[in-house]
Amino acid sequence: MEELILRIKALLRRVNRESESAEDKRFIAVGDCLIDLNRRVFIRGDEEIPVSRRMWDLIAYLARNRGRVVEKRELLEKVWYDAYVTEDVIRAYIKELRKILPPNSIETFKGRGYRLK
Template sequence: MYKVMIVEDDPKLGGLLESHIRRYGNEGVLVSDFDHVLEKFKEIEPHVVLLDVNLPSFDGYYWCRMIRSVSTCPIIFISARSGTLDQLRALENGADDYITKPFHHDIVIAKIHSQLRRVYGDYASVSEERKVEKDGLTLYPERMELQLGEQTVALTKKETILLEILLGRSPRLVSRETILEKLWDDAFVDDNTLSVNITRVRKRLGELGIEDALETVRGSGYRLNSVWKQ
C-alpha cells in the first residue's frame, strides 16, 4: 500500500480525494496544519504528494521547494489556476505534474498511479543506487540520506553535496575553494553562508551520535575524520 499526502485547504475536496485514494487500495493522509507542511511530510513519509497552490500563510510553490530540499518524492499540483505561467512555475519549483480544477477524480488517481509506476514500480530505474561509504557511514545521494548502523537522517540537497565531497575524500583535507565551487558554482558566497552549511552538517552527524568528526583547518578547509569507526 502506497501513502499519498494531500495538502488541500478545502476540507470537502480533500476528503473526497482521500476517499478515492483509499478506494483504489492506497492510503490518503490529509494535512490540516498548513504552517508546518514540511514537518508533516517528514512525519508521514509519503510516496506521492498532492499539493494545492493556494494555501494559507505560504503557497504551494514554497512548500514544493521545501519538500524538494529533502526529497525526490513525486509532487502533483492540483489547482484552480489554469494559466500556462502557473503550470510552468510549478514545474520549475520541482513539481512532477499539474492538474487543474475542476477535475475528474479518476484522472487524479490515474496520475498518482503513473507516478507510482515511474518511481517505485514497473517503470522505475533498475540501475544500482549510488552510495558513498566510509567505515560504516553510508551516504545515499539520490535519496539524500545518511546512515550509520540502524540510524538514518534526512539531508537537504546542499548537505548531501557537502557530505559527498567530505566523505568521498576522508580523511584528506578538502579546500574551502573546492567546496564553494561544488555547492555554488563559483557564485559569490560569504564565509558565514559556508559556516552555516558546515554547522548543519555537524548537526546531522550529531543526530547519528557522531561528534567532533568534521574538523575545521583554519585558513585551508575542512576534513572529515572517521571517529565513528568501530
C-alpha cells in the first residue's frame, strides 16, 4: 500500500511539472487576438489591451478550456474563488469580453455556461 501511495505522488509531481512547462509557453489565438498566458498579456492586432485582473483570469480560464462548455458554477469557483458573486456578474464580464474579442468568439449555452471557439 505504501508503494502505491509513493507511485501516485510521483505521478502527480510529474503531471504537474509537465503541465506547468506546457502552460509557460502557451499562446492562444482567437481571430486577430493573441492571449499570452505566460506574460498575462492580451493583444488585439498590434495593440496590448489592458484588462483587470479578474477579466484576465476569465480570459485565461476560457482560453485554457477552449472548445468545451465551461459551466457557470465552474467559473464562479475558478475565477471568482475569493468573492461571493452571482451569475449576473459573470454575464457582465462576458459582455465586456465580447467587446474585445472578435465577433462570435464566445458561445452562450443558456442555463449552462460559455464556450470560447
